Amino acid sequence: MTSPWPAALGPLLYELDPGLQAYFGDLPAGTTGLGRGTFDVVGTPRRWLWPFLRLVANEGIAVATWQKNVPFTVYNRPDPRRRVVRAERQIALMTGTWTMVDAIAAVGPGTTLVDDLGRHRRLRVVLEPTVVDGALVLRSTAVGIRFGLIRVRVPNAVAPRVKLTERFAAGRQHVSVTIDLPVIGRIYEYSGSFEYVHLRSSRRA
Numbered sequence: 001m002t003s004p005w006p007a008a009l010g011p012l013l014y015e016l017d018p019g020l021q022a023y024f025g026d027l028p029a030g031t032t033g034l035g036r037g038t039f040d041v042v043g044t045p046r047r048w049l050w051p052f053l054r055l056v057a058n059e060g061i062a063v064a065t066w067q068k069n070v071p072f073t074v075y076n077r078p079d080p081r082r083r084v085v086r087a088e089r090q091i092a093l094m095t096g097t098w099t100m101v102d103a104i105a106a107v108g109p110g111t112t113l114v115d116d117l118g119r120h121r122r123l124r125v126v127l128e129p130t131v132v133d134g135a136l137v138l139r140s141t142a143v144g145i146r147f148g149l150i151r152v153r154v155p156n157a158v159a160p161r162v163k164l165t166e167r168f169a170a171g172r173q174h175v176s177v178t179i180d181l182p183v184i185g186r187i188y189e190y191s192g193s194f195e196y197v198h199l200r201s202s203r204r205a
Helices: 004-015 018-024 047-057
Strands: 032-043 066-079 084-093 096-106 113-117 123-132 135-147 150-153 161-169 172-181 185-199
Touching: 004 018, 004 084, 004 096, 004 123, 018 135, 018 161, 018 172, 018 185, 032 084, 032 172, 047 185, 066 185, 123 161
Parallel strands: none
Antiparallel strands: 032 066, 032 185, 066 084, 084 096, 096 113, 113 123, 123 135, 135 150, 135 161, 161 172, 172 185
16 A cells, blocks of 8 residues: 555545545555646735745745636655655746645544645644545644744644545546635635546656
8 A cells, every 4th residue: 555545534435436536546556646737726815925925935835826727737656665645736827837745644543644745844734534425525633833853733723724625527636725714714725627647657747
């Protein structure tokens, strides 16, 4: 088993729409998952947040923008040593290609998923999965920030709420990610659709 998803989802994997099971099932050894599509929206229209987002853009966590109809390519690569999938999303913004990176793992027994975002894994989000009408829904239960060797959990009262929904319709996979802060509301999002295949080589297409 090279993917964290079957380990975390367990029987829930088979409640997913069949079009999603290839994406969240086990990645065949020696393959890379490749998705190509378009984001309907990326970023936030709240421009006062952009200076804060620029601080994490170089890390590959979030980008200071608000754009529509943005082409993107995603590469999913399993770590052969453990149940981790490393993802790289190349997003073709008007200002140039920006890359978001993260690594998602199944941690411990049960259905806990841990997503480490950024090139240096500065941000960690703990996610709880559910399946609703064949779609996968992930909601954050904890958020942590790493400073050097120390990781600090953000208090729940002020922690961002992350929600990810993946569904399958009309032959395409649809993804929606929203990030909200208590009191402030929506601070970041991206959503769109793509087609996905497994490549027999780790080389990019």
